[in-house]
Amino acid sequence: ADDVPVVIENSFFPEALFSDLLTQNLTGSLYRIMDIVYSKAPHSAEEELRPLAAAEDDAALLKVPAATPVLGITRTSHSLEGVAVEYSEDVFRTDRLRIMVSGRVR
Numbered sequence: 001a002d003d004v005p006v007v008i009e010n011s012f013f014p015e016a017l018f019s020d021l022l023t024q025n026l027t028g029s030l031y032r033i034m035d036i037v038y039s040k041a042p043h044s045a046e047e048e049l050r051p052l053a054a055a056e057d058d059a060a061l062l063k064v065p066a067a068t069p070v071l072g073i074t075r076t077s078h079s080l081e082g083v084a085v086e087y088s089e090d091v092f093r094t095d096r097l098r099i100m101v102s103g104r105v106r
Contacts, residue, residue, distance in 0.1 A: 005062050006096045011088040018085075040085050042077035049073050049099075058091050069094055 011030075013021055017040050024033050035041030052072040059066040070091050077086040092099065 001096060004096060006093045008058055008061055008091045009088055010090070011086055013086055014084065017083070034085060040079045040083065042085055043080040045075050045077040045086075047073055047075045052091065054091065062091070062093050064093065064095075071099070 013034075018034070018038060021033075024037060026033070031041055050072045052070050053067040054062060054064055054070045056066045058070070059068060062068075062070070064070075071094050073088075073090045073092065075086070075088045075090070076084055077088075079085050
């Protein structure tokens with residue numbers, strides 16, 4: 001954001017579903033590729049938010065002192081059929097971002 005690192009995202013995708021994902025043009029929306037190329041777009045997700053102290057390696061990437069308060073978010077996304085299609089572990093700078101969460105009630 002404005003040339004300041006604000007988030008580190010480590011995402012993992014099942015090889016059985018996305019075996020050639022790294023050969024795709026990854027400069028656009030990854031979720032769009034998952035939908036158009038593989039027909040496995042994320043439809044729902046469970047996320048866990050928790051306060052963390054930035055580990056040294058994360059702090060260096062985020063350009064903050066080690067142990068700076070950050071927000072950790074762990075997410076598992078599922079396709080419409082309920083298949084897990086993504087797992088991610090993210091670290092957000094809380095001094096530079098505001099996170100909004102919305103949901104739907106059926």
